[in-house]
């Protein structure tokens with residue numbers, strides 16, 4: 526028995542290929558799923574371009590895909606899953622040592638870097654006709670959400686960012702009012718959704734002036750700004766940074782209110798350098814109790830928060846966020862970056 530899978534040979538650029546591979550290894554988990562949909566993002570593009578990614582030990586090809594949605598075909602009794610359940614698999618697995626954080630189920634905070642990630646680092650991903658998952662590394666998706674539950678993984682990333690902003694904020698009396706999301710890609714827009722759900726005044730900053738991004742931001746009830754931080758305003762209690770553009774990141778510190786928290790979720794390989802008035806920056810951080818926190822990945826708690834947030838969201842809005850659904854055979858189109866794109870998803874099965 527074989528199945529189709531989208532594989533790459535890291536770090537060889539342009540090595541992506543749809544090939545027949547053996548059925549999922551039972552070592553991947555006791556729950557067998559047919560794949561419904563797999564979202565693609567910048568990390569997938571970087572892996573395809575050969576900048577990132579690592580195949581499983583002893584193999585030279587990696588199955589791509591970390592934003593999963595599957596339907597259970599087989600699950601052992603007592604696993605908590607039954608055939609027909611919709612399921613989202615987690616991306617990261619704890620390191621084998623494990624470090625204190627991985628041992629506590631906070632593998633997103635792994636301290637030794639020896640974690641693995643499905644579809645990214647040392648473990649096959651979900652971009653295949655079927656996948657297996659360990660019951661303890663998955664959440665059930667709300668059937669009412671249908672194929673849009675594929676947004677659970679990216680939502681978990683911003684759910685963690687918001688949770689950490691709030692945890693830092695609560696070091697003192699914390700009544701946030703204004704939030705800024707920098708970047709109106711899928712992460713930024715999902716981050717804005719979570720801010721609106723918290724009843725904050727949410728501002729979204731991006732460079733595009735028209736198209737789907739401003740519409741989606743405004744339809745959430747957020748204020749959309751195209752251009753610079755000056756246009757977006759200042760005195761933000763929370764900034765969720767989703768661009769990874771270094772100069773913007775450091776500039777945004779000035780736009781935090783006293784006691785404000787900025788969570789950084791984006792990275793860039795651009796290698797920009799810039800002179801910074803570091804003493805002024807230091808003074809601003811100290812005298813206004815400002816905090817800047819990096820955030821990556823997500824643990825079970827954040828997937829659960831994501832599931833809740835998506836269940837409360839307007840399905841029509843979520844549906845517009847996924848601009849393109851691409852069949853597996855046309856995978857190359859899914860990896861193309863097209864003008865006006867927001868989220869692109871490879872659709873493999875039907876609900």
Ligand SMILES: [Zn+2]
Pocket residue numbers: 619620623624625626627628632634635636637638639640
């Ligand atoms: Zn660890």
